Amino acid sequence: xxxxxxxxxxxxxxxxxxxxxxxxxxxxxxxxxxxxxxxxxxxxxxxxxxxxxxxxxxxxxxxxxxxxxxxxxxxxxxxxxxxxxxxxxxxxxxxxxxxxxxxxxxxxxxxxxxxxxxxxxxxxxxxxxxxxxxxxxxxxxxxxxxxxxxxxxxxxxxxxxxxxxxxxxxxxxxxxxxxxxxxxxxxxx
Numbered sequence: 001x002x003x004x005x006x007x008x009x010x011x012x013x014x015x016x017x018x019x020x021x022x023x024x025x026x027x028x029x030x031x032x033x034x035x036x037x038x039x040x041x042x043x044x045x046x047x048x049x050x051x052x053x054x055x056x057x058x059x060x061x062x063x064x065x066x067x068x069x070x071x072x073x074x075x076x077x078x079x080x081x082x083x084x085x086x087x088x089x090x091x092x093x094x095x096x097x098x099x100x101x102x103x104x105x106x107x108x109x110x111x112x113x114x115x116x117x118x119x120x121x122x123x124x125x126x127x128x129x130x131x132x133x134x135x136x137x138x139x140x141x142x143x144x145x146x147x148x149x150x151x152x153x154x155x156x157x158x159x160x161x162x163x164x165x166x167x168x169x170x171x172x173x174x175x176x177x178x179x180x181x182x183x184x185x186x187x188x189x
Contacts, residue, residue: 032174035167043164047147051138067101068185069159078153080172102135
């Protein structure tokens, strides 16, 4: 019990420090980040996850196998994230029927030191409704943060139809570059 409590307290401290790092990095985030699509043979498997959606249903990354996935890690107070969301909504409208799945992973519960997923959803649901986000939003957790090495927001990954990371954008994306890379990945399958 004590080990678990110490580990939890230690993780909470790390998350608080990360929160301040995220706050600073989102203000000074690298703008217009471009990414090179990795050749298929050099791509590594995207870390799997099982996260909860707003309806309380668990969603797995593998649920999107066969689709190109735009996986966006974001938070409601992240300025760069707020700039990207309308672009991702546009990509979802334009390319969903061609095989794109846009998936948002809210990091609010971790970066704001909220006590439960319910508290996270109490903050995220109104934001999603207000901005009319048209793609699935999941609530992040410690495991997905570690698996994707999230230490600043925004962070966005393009995952190919075989579940491999094809490109990573760490900072505010260059919209045109992102769209060109989505088209390249959709053309692969």
